[in-house]
Amino acid sequence: xxxxxxxxxxxxxxxxxxxxxxxxxxxxxxxxxxxxxxxxxxxxxxxxxxxxxxxxxxxxxxxxxxxxxxxxxxxxxxxxxxxxxxxxxxxxxxxxxxxxxxxxxxxxxxx
Amino acid sequence: xxxxxxxxxxxxxxxxxxxxxxxxxxxxxxxxxxxxxxxxxxxxxxxxxxxxxxxxxxxxxxxxxxxxxxxxxxxxxxxxxxxxxxxxxxxxxxxxxxxxxxxxxxxxxxx
DNA sequence: CTTATTCATCGTAATATTGCAATGAAGCAA
DNA sequence: TTGCTTCATTGCAATATTACGATGAATAAG
Numbered sequence: 487x488x489x490x491x492x493x494x495x496x497x498x499x500x501x502x503x504x505x506x507x508x509x510x511x512x513x514x515x516x517x518x519x520x521x522x523x524x525x526x527x528x529x530x531x532x533x534x535x536x537x538x539x540x541x542x543x544x545x546x547x548x549x550x551x552x553x554x555x556x557x558x559x560x561x562x563x564x565x566x567x568x569x570x571x572x573x574x575x576x577x578x579x580x581x582x583x584x585x586x587x588x589x590x591x592x593x594x595x596x597x
Numbered sequence: 598x599x600x601x602x603x604x605x606x607x608x609x610x611x612x613x614x615x616x617x618x619x620x621x622x623x624x625x626x627x628x629x630x631x632x633x634x635x636x637x638x639x640x641x642x643x644x645x646x647x648x649x650x651x652x653x654x655x656x657x658x659x660x661x662x663x664x665x666x667x668x669x670x671x672x673x674x675x676x677x678x679x680x681x682x683x684x685x686x687x688x689x690x691x692x693x694x695x696x697x698x699x700x701x702x703x704x705x706x707x708x
Numbered sequence: 709c710t711t712a713t714t715c716a717t718c719g720t721a722a723t724a725t726t727g728c729a730a731t732g733a734a735g736c737a738a
Numbered sequence: 739t740t741g742c743t744t745c746a747t748t749g750c751a752a753t754a755t756t757a758c759g760a761t762g763a764a765t766a767a768g
Binding site for chain 2 (some may be wrong): 489490491492494495496499500502503504505506507509510511512513514515518522528536538564567571574577581584585587588
Binding site for chain 1 (some may be wrong): 713714715716717718724725726727728
């Protein structure tokens with residue numbers, strides 16, 4: 487198969503899973519790190535920084551744009567990418583909702 | 598290819614990515630939801646709750662155990678699963694480290 | 709116009725993931 | 739023992755993902 491049965495789960499569960507899927511690659515995490523390390527927006531000399539081919543970086547950026555985490559604007563001949571702050575906060579909240587759900591009821595390992 | 602080039606990235610980036618990969622499936626999110634909704638430990642009538650085959654649930658539980666998020670003990674003929682509280686906190690911290698890194702430098706969208 | 713640079717997209721090969729039926733191991737009941 | 743239940747594991751088919759080279763569009767320089 488290889489296809490996830492999204493129809494069995496809630497919208498929240500599916501959204502969290504699909505956002506996690508975008509984060510589930512070290513290259514994309516590294517791109518995010520570079521984007522907020524350079525507090526100005528960096529264009530794709532990400533290709534220089536990370537050791538991946540230009541096509542690969544471009545593909546990862548597309549996925550990050552796909553969930554709205556990253557934005558890009560044309561800067562003459564090159565592209566300027568940056569993090570979408572509001573979406574960042576939103577996604578942070580998504581994970582916090584998951585992580586804070588546990589710890590309210592039981593505090594001890596039960597098995 | 599289909600293989601991730603982990604050698605290009607830091608250990609932290611790789612760990613975060615591999616934890617995110619485990620969360621990147623709605624069935625596994627749903628399993629976690631069930632595990633802390635039943636504040637006692639539930640055995641695998643998860644098969645009843647979710648609409649997936651027993652083999653599929655078992656495989657997902659194995660991946661959750663793989664990153665230490667979930668523990669299981671034998672309860673007679675059945676299995677009792679629960680969340681590992683300390684690992685849970687640890688992983689929560691992993692994500693918070695990522696999410697809190699941004700927002701310190703720039704507050705505005707820059708492009 | 710010609711050339712170079714920057715990036716996105718397409719096509720492809722290698723692998724990974726997902727979900728399931730079938731099988732097997734282990735415990736318990738009769 | 740025989741049968742029943744509960745899980746884990748194996749083996750498979752159908753996708754999905756990852757990374758790359760090649761190509762093409764767009765802009766700027768000469």
